[in-house]
Amino acid sequence: MKIKLTFWRVVFIVIMSLGLYSSFVRYFRGLGAVSNMTDQFPWGLWIGFDCLCGVMLAAGGFCIVGAVYLFNVERLHSVVRPAVLTAFLGYLLFIVGLLFDLGRPWYIWHQLIYMNPHSVMFEVGMCVMTYTTVLFFEFLPNVFERFDLQAPIRWIKKIYPVLIVLGILLSTLHQSSLGSLYLIMPSKLHPFWYTPALPFLFFASAVAVGLAMTIFESTQSAKAFGRHLELPVLVTLGGALLVALWVNALLRFEDYFRRGLLREITRPSYEAYFLWLELMLAFVIPITMLSFRKVRLSPNGLYLASVISLLGFITNRLNVSLIGFETYVGHHYMPKWTEFSVTLMIIAMGFALFGLAVKYLPIFPEEGQAVQRRQRTKPEPLVATPVLGHAGD
Amino acid sequence: MNKALLYDATMCIGCKQCESACAQQNKLPYDDTVAAESVQSEHKYTVVMTKNDKFMRRLCMHCEHPACASACPVGAFHKTKEGPVVYDVWKCIGCRYCMVACAFSQPKYEWGSLNPRVRKCIMCPDRVVAGKQTACAEICPTGATKFGDRDDLIKEAQDRIRQNPSTYLPRIYGLNEVGGTCVLILSSMKVEEYGYPASEKIGDTPMPEYTGRVMSWVPDFIPAWSLVLGGIYWISHRREEVAEAEAEEKKNGRER
Numbered sequence: 001m002k003i004k005l006t007f008w009r010v011v012f013i014v015i016m017s018l019g020l021y022s023s024f025v026r027y028f029r030g031l032g033a034v035s036n037m038t039d040q041f042p043w044g045l046w047i048g049f050d051c052l053c054g055v056m057l058a059a060g061g062f063c064i065v066g067a068v069y070l071f072n073v074e075r076l077h078s079v080v081r082p083a084v085l086t087a088f089l090g091y092l093l094f095i096v097g098l099l100f101d102l103g104r105p106w107y108i109w110h111q112l113i114y115m116n117p118h119s120v121m122f123e124v125g126m127c128v129m130t131y132t133t134v135l136f137f138e139f140l141p142n143v144f145e146r147f148d149l150q151a152p153i154r155w156i157k158k159i160y161p162v163l164i165v166l167g168i169l170l171s172t173l174h175q176s177s178l179g180s181l182y183l184i185m186p187s188k189l190h191p192f193w194y195t196p197a198l199p200f201l202f203f204a205s206a207v208a209v210g211l212a213m214t215i216f217e218s219t220q221s222a223k224a225f226g227r228h229l230e231l232p233v234l235v236t237l238g239g240a241l242l243v244a245l246w247v248n249a250l251l252r253f254e255d256y257f258r259r260g261l262l263r264e265i266t267r268p269s270y271e272a273y274f275l276w277l278e279l280m281l282a283f284v285i286p287i288t289m290l291s292f293r294k295v296r297l298s299p300n301g302l303y304l305a306s307v308i309s310l311l312g313f314i315t316n317r318l319n320v321s322l323i324g325f326e327t328y329v330g331h332h333y334m335p336k337w338t339e340f341s342v343t344l345m346i347i348a349m350g351f352a353l354f355g356l357a358v359k360y361l362p363i364f365p366e367e368g369q370a371v372q373r374r375q376r377t378k379p380e381p382l383v384a385t386p387v388l389g390h391a392g393d
Numbered sequence: 394m395n396k397a398l399l400y401d402a403t404m405c406i407g408c409k410q411c412e413s414a415c416a417q418q419n420k421l422p423y424d425d426t427v428a429a430e431s432v433q434s435e436h437k438y439t440v441v442m443t444k445n446d447k448f449m450r451r452l453c454m455h456c457e458h459p460a461c462a463s464a465c466p467v468g469a470f471h472k473t474k475e476g477p478v479v480y481d482v483w484k485c486i487g488c489r490y491c492m493v494a495c496a497f498s499q500p501k502y503e504w505g506s507l508n509p510r511v512r513k514c515i516m517c518p519d520r521v522v523a524g525k526q527t528a529c530a531e532i533c534p535t536g537a538t539k540f541g542d543r544d545d546l547i548k549e550a551q552d553r554i555r556q557n558p559s560t561y562l563p564r565i566y567g568l569n570e571v572g573g574t575c576v577l578i579l580s581s582m583k584v585e586e587y588g589y590p591a592s593e594k595i596g597d598t599p600m601p602e603y604t605g606r607v608m609s610w611v612p613d614f615i616p617a618w619s620l621v622l623g624g625i626y627w628i629s630h631r632r633e634e635v636a637e638a639e640a641e642e643k644k645n646g647r648e649r
Binding site for chain 2: 040
């Protein structure tokens with residue numbers, strides 16, 4: 001087999017080689033050599049982006065699963081699999097990121113034997129482990145179908161209702177607990193981002209991000225794999241996204257109103273600039289765009305609005321985890337290039353794995369039918385979603 | 394009985410003997426270069442700072458309700474009944490949540506190590522259990538750092554303020570801050586000027602309470618939310634089943 005050298009493959013190779021070099025520095029020279037983290041800034045880009053944003057961007061899994069299986073939004077059936085795949089990969093890569101960031105990753109299993117139930121980090125750790133397992137089982141039918149294994153598909157079908165409920169429960173806990181992590185630092189985190197409502201805000205924004213991310217990845221994979229784009233799906237998601245953005249915006253407003261910060265946030269300051277950037281990207285621009293029917297019905301408009309809101313919520317997580325500490329610490333934190341390159345490597349791995357999965361597994365409906373047609377063994381029709389579709393029958 | 398340290402900045406002469414005794418006790422390197430360092434680090438648990446010819450010492454505050462111990466996912470930190478907040482390096486996975494959680498930013502990290510540890514003053518727990526003073530208190534030539542029962546030290550600090558009201562600011566830093574600490578500070582200058590967090594900023598609420606409130610909901614939240622989700626699932630699929638059954642019936646009826 002000959003592998004063609006396309007532009008993106010070259011980019012991928014460059015990113016991976018730089019990432020491997022940085023990994024070498026990380027594990028053979030230490031955290032101090034690979035990062036700009038210090039005693040004043042013990043959490044850097046890897047926590048702020050790889051962990052906080054990574055988990056947030058994986059929220060599509062539980063949002064879509066919830067919409068389809070709890071609320072019977074049948075139209076979204078076709079995006080369940082890509083959303084679950086994204087979530088599964090997101091969590092796997094989150095764990096990879098953790099192995100870079102933890103100072104002693106070889107002791108990560110201590111989490112299972114030395115438990116401190118008072119620690120939010122303990123809750124986070126348990127959620128990561130259990131939800132990744134749940135996602136693995138939600139993802140498995142893809143593999144079984146690919147190899148036409150009927151018996152295990154039936155087993156998974158049997159436990160599917162449990163997986164769905166467990167998945168949403170664990171996501172709720174995990175997304176919100178990432179916000180709860182910061183509750184213990186009232187004197188350090190800037191008041192623009194420190195609020196007792198952090199766990200609620202983190203969960204609410206995860207829902208919006210889950211919807212935006214599903215629009216993003218559907219459009220993106222349609223472009224990349226030359227698939228037909230299902231407009232009704234995108235329009236449904238876009239409408240839901242608009243509602244979710246409004247809810248989030250109102251929650252933020254209510255939070256600032258209740259804490260009497262409304263005047264403060266309009267005054268120019270270092271933090272205010274970043275807050276404005278966040279609010280513009282996460283709320284003002286996408287809400288304005290999506291308020292136009294024309295945008296809500298156009299694939300490009302929906303794509304653009306989603307990407308902008310994603311950038312906004314990423315800014316939010318970085319504000320909470322990095323910018324919000326700079327005044328307390330008294331200096332700025334700028335990640336070293338090796339930190340960036342590890343993060344880029346993880347993102348590149350995500351794209352590559354997604355591509356591979358789509359290529360070899362029945363992730364998208366057409367592909368699923370093709371596989372089934374090729375094999376032609378089934379007594380019952382095996383459309384891409386039936387495993388999930390009839391779960392709990 | 395809870396042991397504590399009372400540091401009276403007005404009695405401190407800045408000799409830094411506490412620094413060297415601490416280094417010796419904890420087997421850390423100590424020479425003129427380390428002595429000249431004015432910040433705490435992984436090899437300097439305590440530091441004596443100088444500002445306008447006045448001195449101030451910094452070390453782990455050994456909170457009554459330590460944020461680090463509540464934050465650590467594997468319980469590598471714990472508060473002993475004698476007072477010291479100690480660290481078990483074996484348990485530590487290196488998440489550094491303790492460092493972010495500590496209101497006094499006391500835990501420091503071995504950034505250069507390949508198997509890094511969190512480092513901070515542990516209040517000489519072996520000596521304290523054996524009924525001895527901490528190394529720093531024992532060596533202090535002026536009694537600026539004094540070791541004793543926390544309650545006794547508080548009384549003594551209050552007496553000192555009462556007897557010399559012009560010498561001291563009328564407060565004991567650490568008496569109520571974040572729910573009380575086992576390092577108590579008396580001084581003529583505001584401790585904030587030496588990098589301590591202001592009392593108003595950290596408040597008197599123990600830091601673990603901020604996360605504890607949320608964490609205490611979790612045990613109730615899990616069954617409640619599972620029930621709600623399971624209920625919604627059941628209802629929405631029941632409706633589907635009924636619809637399917639009805640459709641089936643209609644179809645059968647037509648065929649007949």
